[in-house]
Amino acid sequence: METKMFKTATTDLAAAAELIKKGQVIAFPTETVYGLGADATKESAVKKVFAAKNRPSDNPLIVTVANVEMVKRFVSEIPAIAEKLIANFWPGSLTIIMRYNEGALSPIVTGGLPTVAFRLPENEVTRQLITLADTPIVGPSANTSGKPSPTTAQHVWHDMHGKIAGIIDDGATAVGVESTVIDITTDVPTILRPGAVTQEALEAVIGAVNSEHRKVGADETPKAPGMKYRHYAPDVPVYMVTPDQWPAAIIWAQQQLEPVGIMATDEIIEANHLAGMDFVWSLGTDVTTANAKLFAGLRYFDERDDVETILVHHFADEGVGLAYNNRLGKASSGQYFDVEM
Template sequence: METKVFKSNEVAAAAKLIAAGELVAFPTETVYGLGADATNVAAVKQVYVAKGRPSDNPLIVHVADVATVERFAQPLSAAAQKLIKAFWPGPLTMIFNLQPGALAPEVTGGLTTAAFRNPNNEATLNLIREAHTPIVGPSANTSGKPSPTTAEHVLHDLNGKIAGILDDGATQVGVESTVLDMSGDQPAILRPGAVTAEAIEAVIGETVLTEQHHVGATEVPKAPGMKYKHYAPNAQVYIVDQPTDWPAALKWAASQSVPMGVMATDDILLNNQLPANCEQFSLGTDVKSASRELFAGLRHFDTETEIKDILCSAFENKGLGAAYMNRLNKSAGQTHFSV
């Protein structure tokens, strides 16, 4: 299969492929998603095949308007309506109870709930409108690998496996959307993202559960990223917890007989002498830029096949830092550099 790359002014051609049951990757403000008609079971099944994704890992349904959510979900609560008004379009995914039989089990992982998102990207909103259907959209990468933040990343993983890619440049946020479960008695964040618990609580006036990110081996996850290995490059990632730990980390790196990768903010890169065997990748100046560049950095070192270990800066686990650390911990397998 030839994977065609469409520019943002070629949405109509990409939409025709979606409508015909083909797979087309699309941009959002967070990462690139792998799109298929959410009402076409055969197309949805091909998403799992193309990614190598476990079939019990549910998919997020991307919509262009609230009316589409209301076609499939149980009546939206007052709190959900407030959150939609405050954060859509944007990096907030919400899980709702479904009307019976509204979506196929291939979309929901066999659950009676589904996750919905209204992405903040005009090209993709136009894609959904012109395809006349909501589209599923897991990250457009090989399952378990770092999520794609450019069309080039998608092409690297899925070239020849999907019909097309809608290219709208690099994404702005860089880590996937916040996933908020609105199907139970109390809102719960199942995956942290750019929309924080504090921001959600300020809108709805109630406490949001935040330590809900994992499920057991025999449980079906309600959202992506809760159960399976995610975001891992070929190299082993070591998290450097504090800026003061970097001299020791770099001394250890210098003692290794192989090339090493270093992902850190500009101040750390400027204030520490990198050993000759280390290649650097800048995470910018703060947690916002680091979140945007994290997956790009991990993918960069995947192309440097001789690099087997990567040292990467941590951030405080709050606000956007909670999303960054969630992804970094998973990419590292919870492995931290020990002084």
């Protein structure tokens, strides 16, 4: 299949929307990561997304909409708590799990569950695309399943060239990690995946919120992406490095026979005289910039045949650091650097 690169001009978006109407798959930008879009109401189109990603069939998909009216096509009513969240965080990087009308969506979208995850992205290009297609689209990350998520159109091209009909190039994403997922069908609203919208921000609007970042069992269907299968992982081992361990980690890296990729903050890089070195990837100044740069760095080293290990900065488990550490923890399988390893 030929994969076409689209710009963000209205004529390009209209052409991409026509392909979605015809049941094709188009990669689209959001403020978080790039997604794979297909008509959420056409089972044959959604199956193409699973095939392109090589995604397990019991992993539910997020339904991405252009406006709240699209959500109303699938639910009897929008609960009051959802209305508060929508008023405060949409458009934006918050995904809301609600109950939907039975039969309104294919079971392959919902994983056979009575709930579905809805998201209204901040990115105007994608909202315009969905409006032109006049249908909500599924929106998993536009990468091969299990690999680091794409934050540029070039990342998508690397994974999806020849597998999908088109890619809309809107430059690098701003947030860099996937949306926060909150389940409002539980007794207490529960965060199933942390993101840029923090627990503190949610609680300021709706009161008490639980946080559940567990990995579901082999026979259990996850309510949200990222709860069951391996995610974000390069082919080589990744180790998390706490700030106090960097001096020892850098000495260890320099002693290895094969190059070691180092992903650290500018402060760590400058303090250890690593600026400009070939095997160093800057995560910027703080956890916010690190979120935006994490996946790109993992992809950079994953595509290099000479790098055998990647060391990545670990931040405090607070605020948006929870989202960063969640993705890094999955990429590293929970492994921390140890000087004796």
